Amino acid sequence: MNETELIERAQQGDKEAYIELIRIHQRTVEKFAFQCGVHSSDLADVSQEVFVKLYRFLHQFKQDRFTTWLYKVTLNATRDYYRKERREQAKEELLNAQRQVPSPSAEKHVLNFEEDRVLHHSIQALDEKYRYPLVLYYFHELKYEEIAEVLGISLSTVKVRILRAKEKLKVALIQEGSVENG
């Protein structure tokens, strides 16, 4: 059964079809959420929220590009996650304006190599307007047009932001001293 058929069946209330859809897409959702900055320990919760939300609105889904929609919903879920995180922080320390970066040690079991962890955290430190296009381009292999649609920005903005993201990331990596002879 192809994806369109699965969506149709899920829209008609077929639980198994929806579970199959989840299985097909959960890796994409979890990866994207993690790359957007969700802690590894919260990935199950956030992706569960994504699929519950998708289910609630599945009957309204009429467009062809399910994956694009999935990315948008995931992005919103990670933003909600950020807001909750920020509120928690605000409760603890009202005036602390420092941005909290997930502890590298917490991600050790997800990324086995130190080099990967350094790069991952350098990406996390990028402003989100650079981070999201970069992640979608390099790790999800989306085309510029698709990235533009997911993020609701123009094609040229996508290109410029990926370029800037690369520049910023290179600088950050050199500063981290993680690149030999760099």
Place this chain on the structure above:
Amino acid sequence: MDDQQFDKRMALLKKSYDRMELQLNPDNVFKQIEEEKTKALPKQLITAQQKHAVKWQKPAVWIASVASVLLVGLLVSFYTLNQQENTHSEVTQDVPVEKAVEEEIADYLTKKFNSKKEDIRKELKVTKDELEAFDFIKNANSMLDFYLTTNLHLKLTDENYVEIMEENIMNSLITPKRALEKIKTFRNISFEESFAVYSNYVISVEELERFYSKLLEPYQQQLKEKDDVKQYPSDLQAIIEAANNQYMELKTDGNGVFYFKANPIDGEFAPQYVNQLHPDVFGYFEYLKMGYLLLADDLRYTREKTARSLKIMERTLLADVNASSLDYKLLEETYKNTWVVLLLGTKQYPAIAIDGQPHQDYMKFLEEVASGKYGEVMKKTAATILGELQQTQHSATLSQLTSYDIWTILLQTRQETAGYINDSDFNVVDMNESRIAQVKGIYEQYKNNNDEAIINQLHPINIASLYLYAVTIDDKAVQNALLTPDAEVDASMLQTIQSLDVFSQLGEYNGIFPTVAARVAIGNQEKYGRQFLIKFSKSEEGNYRITAIMD
């Protein structure tokens, strides 16, 4: 580091990401969905009951009284009969009276429920299996089960509870037609009552639209070939009749496929009494009727039709105080996203013509929006864009326009944030003594060190606090340090404030352009208004500065 090295690092990281262990158990998704359904059902109905206590009570008080008398009568009869029987039966003597009453009520409710369900089956012209497959019927069944199995024995002593329970269970069995027919029981229907009618209407309408549309599949060819309903096979006529009965019209989509869409407000089968609904609620019906206003890359309807639709939705968005409801959020999303697209232009309706000049049709459209033809909210923005385009052929307002801006304009037009202030999008702090002391601390630190790094690390809510404090002590230097060079401060009353006590709360919205709403304490609202909105931008270095202040 060259591009090749960079790409290689990224490719290696991608491989590591691809090896991530999956965390989610798909079954848990359904567990949550089921749990939410279970929790939502009784709560929803109890809430509905509370609302409808206002809503249905007026005409229904005597009905409820009669019903409760009948129910009590029935129970009394049952007690009597049961006791009479018990004198002759040792087996039933062992059954506790409470348990027997519980079973009798359960039996009475189940019969009544099934009888109404059968009426609905006939009304919808469906088979028993088809009826039981509907989600709204499944929910009603769950409601009955929930009350009978979970709560009945606990609440049997509470007469009101039994009465409410009966009404809730019966109200859960609803069709679009039955939902709207409730309008007839009102006089001078309020917005809340109208919204309750809408809430009941929406329970089943979309599912029934899909159901009847699906039934058309085998008849698509015949529908295309013949216009006269009388020439259709009797089965098809019966389907159309059943759908029409629920205010659904036969329509064709862009591919010529026939489907049903309900339009109870101004459609072919709209009942006369629908005009009694409060007009502020029509935006919700409009949303249901129109569905998506945007396609993947253009408008679904014409620009004028879309804008007319948004005008109807706007009235609801401005009037409904319950801005945190899902219905409101969906309407709000549709409204702001569609307006952005309308103003930025689409392929079919471009803002800029091929020659690089503003498109004539677009300019005419802007004039109409600015004149108020399509509502109040977008008037000023359209006028600004129009003016800029007429003067310089370029509009800075347009090039920076986002859906968030439209949300802010809507918010301003509503002239209140009370409905939003506890919304999850807001981070709210009270302006109390401790908060004021902290703000003064930041101010002193900044003044003593004169170090911009101190303000560079502040979040919008802290910058807003610091700015407001600088206003109260008339420190223009600090105020200017917190503003962008081209900031627009359009709040004359703000400059007259001499104490932070004037404010009760600050709410920070973390959108693309963060905004802080500084709420004025109730005692000071007459003088200063309800709030000031402070809008921020973020520099390339990640520092926040105020770009606009509005009262």
